[in-house]
Amino acid sequence: xxxxxxxxxxxxxxxxxxxxxxxxxxxxxxxxxxxxxxxxxxxxxxxxxxxxxxxxxxxxxxxxxxxxxxxxxxxxxxxxxxxxxxxxxxxxxxxxxxxxxxxxxxxxxxxxxxxxxxxxxxxxxxxxxxxxxxxxxxxxxxxxxxxxxxxxxxxxxxxxxxxxxxxxxxxxxxxxxxxxxxxxxxxxxxxxxxxxxxxxxxxxxxxxxxxxxxxxxxxxxxxxxxxxxxxxxxxxxxxxxx
Amino acid sequence: xxxxxxxxxxxxxxxxxxxxxxxxxxxxxxxxxxxxxxxxxxxxxxxxxxxxxxxxxxxxxxxxxxxxxxxxxxxxxxxxxxxxxxxxxxxxxxxxxxxxxxxxx
Numbered sequence: 001x002x003x004x005x006x007x008x009x010x011x012x013x014x015x016x017x018x019x020x021x022x023x024x025x026x027x028x029x030x031x032x033x034x035x036x037x038x039x040x041x042x043x044x045x046x047x048x049x050x051x052x053x054x055x056x057x058x059x060x061x062x063x064x065x066x067x068x069x070x071x072x073x074x075x076x077x078x079x080x081x082x083x084x085x086x087x088x089x090x091x092x093x094x095x096x097x098x099x100x101x102x103x104x105x106x107x108x109x110x111x112x113x114x115x116x117x118x119x120x121x122x123x124x125x126x127x128x129x130x131x132x133x134x135x136x137x138x139x140x141x142x143x144x145x146x147x148x149x150x151x152x153x154x155x156x157x158x159x160x161x162x163x164x165x166x167x168x169x170x171x172x173x174x175x176x177x178x179x180x181x182x183x184x185x186x187x188x189x190x191x192x193x194x195x196x197x198x199x200x201x202x203x204x205x206x207x208x209x210x211x212x213x214x215x216x217x218x219x220x221x222x223x224x225x226x227x228x229x230x231x232x233x234x235x236x237x238x239x240x241x242x
Numbered sequence: 243x244x245x246x247x248x249x250x251x252x253x254x255x256x257x258x259x260x261x262x263x264x265x266x267x268x269x270x271x272x273x274x275x276x277x278x279x280x281x282x283x284x285x286x287x288x289x290x291x292x293x294x295x296x297x298x299x300x301x302x303x304x305x306x307x308x309x310x311x312x313x314x315x316x317x318x319x320x321x322x323x324x325x326x327x328x329x330x331x332x333x334x335x336x337x338x339x340x341x342x343x344x345x346x347x
Contacts, residue, residue, distance in 0.1 A: 030329075031327070031328040031329040031332075032328055032329075032332070034329070034332045034333065034336070035332055051245065052245055052249075056245055056246060056249060059249065060249040060252075060253075063249055063250060063252075063253035064249065064252045064253045064256050065253075065256070066256050069252060069256060070252075073248065073249075073252050077244075077245060077248055083244055083247050083248045083251065084251075086248045086251070086252065087248065087251035087252055087254075087255055088255075090251075090252035090255055090256055091255040091256075091258075091259065094255070094256045094259040094260075095259055096259075096287065097256070097259040097260045098259055098262055098263060099283055099287060100260075100283075100287070101259075101260060101261070101262060101263030101264050102263045102267075102280055102283070103280045103281075103283035103284060103287075104264075105263050105264065105267055105272065105280070106272065106277055106280065108264055109263075109264065109267060109268060109270075113265075113268070116261070116264040116265055116268065117261065117265070119264065120257065120260040120261035120264050120265070121257065121260065123260040125291070128284070128287075129284070129288060132283070132284035133284055133288075176343065177340075178336070178339055178340070178343070181295070181311060181314070181335070181336060181339055182332060182335075182336050184291075184292055184295040184296065184311075184315065184318075184335075185314070185315070185318040185331055185332045185334075185335030185336055186328060186331070186332045187288045187291055187292050188292055188315065188318045188319055188322050188331055188335065189318065189321075189322045189327065189328035189329070189330075189331030189332055189335075190288065190328055191284070191285055191288040191289060191292070191322075192319055192322035192323050192326075192331075193322060193323070193326035194284065194285065195285055199282060200282060200285045201285075203282040203285050203286045203289075204285040204286060204288075204289040205289070206286070207285070207286035207287070207289045207290040207293075208289040208290060208292065208293030209293065210290070211289070211290035211291070211293045211294050212293050212294050212297050212298060212303060215294045215298060222290070222294075223287065223290045223291060226286070226289075226290035226293075227283065227286040227287045227290050228286075229286075230282065230285070230286030230289065230290065231279050231280075231282045231283060231286050232279075234279075234282040234285075234286070235275075235278065235279050235282065238278070
């Protein structure tokens with residue numbers, strides 16, 4: 001891991017360049033590819049099984065770019081659900097992105113409009129996981145938004161490529177490989193080292209615990225409820241201490 | 243046609259969820275209390291995604307030795323804590339699950 005010295009007013013310590021930030025973002029994604037690729041394979045196979053053409057399967061990964069909503073969406077479409085219901089479901093499933101946008105707002109909110117429009121497109125579970133767990137000092141660099149572009153582009157390429165592969169080779173991957181588990185361990189690898197202080201640990205444990213009990217809520221709403229409960233517990237723990 | 247329409251609509255609403263805070267809050271200063279709370283969001287959201295996958299792989303809560311995903315997840319947590327490396331964590335977590343499945347099955 002590179003450690004940049006960040007003293008904004010000190011001319012003798014140059015900020016990392018756009019290019020180095022872009023490459024750092026892409027490199028950060030390389031480490032999580034073992035989990036990203038299998039998800040695309042599984043989705044590509046599910047999409048064609050639900051009746052989408054290979055072209056539409058790949059196009060859907062570019063247009064929607066949100067794995068869990070896509071999985072749920074094609075399952076509903078395959079079952080003959082009305083289009084409006086599928087769209088509303090996608091909206092609800094993706095509400096957690098609002099939390100991601102809020103969380104990254106202090107880092108991205110000051111950027112010009114075209115930047116905010118562009119980065120919004122790249123805001124996924126995976127890019128959020130990579131960008132938000134970056135050490136605070138690195139994330140404050142002037143060109144740090146290029147890190148998110150690098151990560152977003154790398155994830156986009158891998159998501160489309162793996163969707164295409166899944167659409168063509170179909171459901172020939174044995175279930176015993178348990179490739180869906182790769183996403184889980186990747187998120188563990190991102191979140192555990194990034195846990196800072198008591199409040200972070202309490203937020204993580206509370207959110208995890210609530211998520212288990214809120215799992216019965218439909219449309220992945222349990223994730224949002226659990227995240228808010230975790231944040232509240234972390235804030236409360238911080239307050240009691242100070 | 244129906245499928246394309248659904249995909250385009252899903253894409254549009256998904257984009258709205260991503261862009262809303264970045265576009266509508268522009269130029270505002272968030273209160274310091276909210277900023278402190280937002281710093282906890284990554285840990286909370288990612289844990290909320292992880293925990294059910296480890297604790298209830300089949301839908302019901304399983305805390306015994308028979309829950310191989312929980313065991314492999316614990317290995318991954320220890321590896322992540324010691325190495326602070328995502329790639330090593332992913333590979334060792336997945337490999338642990340394969341080994342456990344081979345031993346049991």
